[in-house]
Amino acid sequence: MTTHLRHLTTLENLPRATIEHLLDRAIAMRDACAHGTRKLDLLTGRTVLNLFFEPSTRTRTSFELAARRLGADVVNFNIGVSSTTKGETLYDTLHTLEAMHLDAIVVRHKVDGTPDELVRNAMSGVSIVNAGDGHHAHPTQGLLDALTIRQHRPDFENLTVTICGDIRHSRVARSDVHALTALGVKAIRFCGPAGLLPDADEFPQVQCSEDFDAAIAGADVAIMLRLQKERMAATELPDEAAYFQHYGLDPRRLARADRGCLVMHPGPLNRGIEIADEVADGPQSRVLEQVANGVFVRMAVLGELLAR
Numbered sequence: 001m002t003t004h005l006r007h008l009t010t011l012e013n014l015p016r017a018t019i020e021h022l023l024d025r026a027i028a029m030r031d032a033c034a035h036g037t038r039k040l041d042l043l044t045g046r047t048v049l050n051l052f053f054e055p056s057t058r059t060r061t062s063f064e065l066a067a068r069r070l071g072a073d074v075v076n077f078n079i080g081v082s083s084t085t086k087g088e089t090l091y092d093t094l095h096t097l098e099a100m101h102l103d104a105i106v107v108r109h110k111v112d113g114t115p116d117e118l119v120r121n122a123m124s125g126v127s128i129v130n131a132g133d134g135h136h137a138h139p140t141q142g143l144l145d146a147l148t149i150r151q152h153r154p155d156f157e158n159l160t161v162t163i164c165g166d167i168r169h170s171r172v173a174r175s176d177v178h179a180l181t182a183l184g185v186k187a188i189r190f191c192g193p194a195g196l197l198p199d200a201d202e203f204p205q206v207q208c209s210e211d212f213d214a215a216i217a218g219a220d221v222a223i224m225l226r227l228q229k230e231r232m233a234a235t236e237l238p239d240e241a242a243y244f245q246h247y248g249l250d251p252r253r254l255a256r257a258d259r260g261c262l263v264m265h266p267g268p269l270n271r272g273i274e275i276a277d278e279v280a281d282g283p284q285s286r287v288l289e290q291v292a293n294g295v296f297v298r299m300a301v302l303g304e305l306l307a308r
């Protein structure tokens with residue numbers, strides 16, 4: 001029995017069955033569209049709006065591809081040339097766009113909780129999909145990361161996953177923990193400098209460490225995160241060379257992980273800061289698989305929310 005989804009703003013508290021259902025649906029989408037070479041007509045006549053108030057390469061493009069591959073019409077709202085620059089509020093923008101009869105709004109915003117605010121303020125039957133809000137949640141990234149891991153290591157109950165980097169400001173880390181905890185991962189470790197770790201009581205089930213050599217020892221999956229400079233005060237910025245020395249994933253550190261450890265990164269990569277070229281481009285890197293899975297996961301989510 002899975003929960004019927006009308007919106008997707010977070011993975012927190014989603015049942016395991018619902019997450020597994022979305023991952024299964026992503027694989028079914030991949031197979032049905034022959035890895036993207038064939039279009040489906042599941043969402044013919046539906047309209048999806050991409051409303052991105054922060055930059056994006058992967059998420060925005062893959063939501064557009066996902067919607068188009070399902071037969072939907074897509075509008076990419078360009079904030080920079082929109083009437084938000086003339087002072088229109090988020091809610092007036094929302095209601096203006098809703099009046100044009102949209103079926104889904106995919107929103108990215110720097111402020112935590114904006115997608116939930118839109119759910120509360122939406123006037124019509126529109127579905128809201130969170131494409132990343134502040135450091136709160138990035139649910140489709142959490143799903144595509146879980147899918148990428150499952151394709152190689154479906155034995156979640158045996159897995160140790162190390163997430164290293166700027167976790168304090170990371171919506172990806174939060175959604176990954178929500179997905180991986182629901183799927184029954186054995187152990188999740190956070191690693192980073194003290195100032196970039198979350199508050200101790202936020203994730204009681206996660207072990208936190210400032211020692212990357214220790215945190216990666218025996219890990220089955222290493223998820224590397226960039227420094228989110230856009231969410232830090234100038235005084236919080238670490239020295240990049242020193243950061244790489246302590247928290248960069250290089251071949252020496254990767255050799256401490258389990259043999260065959262999956263190397264993941266949500267992107268964008270800052271090479272030479274959190275990850276070395278040899279590792280980012282090496283045989284254990286799953287970074288581009290994550291990107292490919294992003295399209296299928298977003299097809300699954302849009303299909304789940306919008307299919308009649």
Ligand code: CP
Pocket residue numbers: 055056057058059060132141266267268
């Ligand atoms: N992973 C991710 O959200 O990347 P973009 O910022 O490029 O969408």
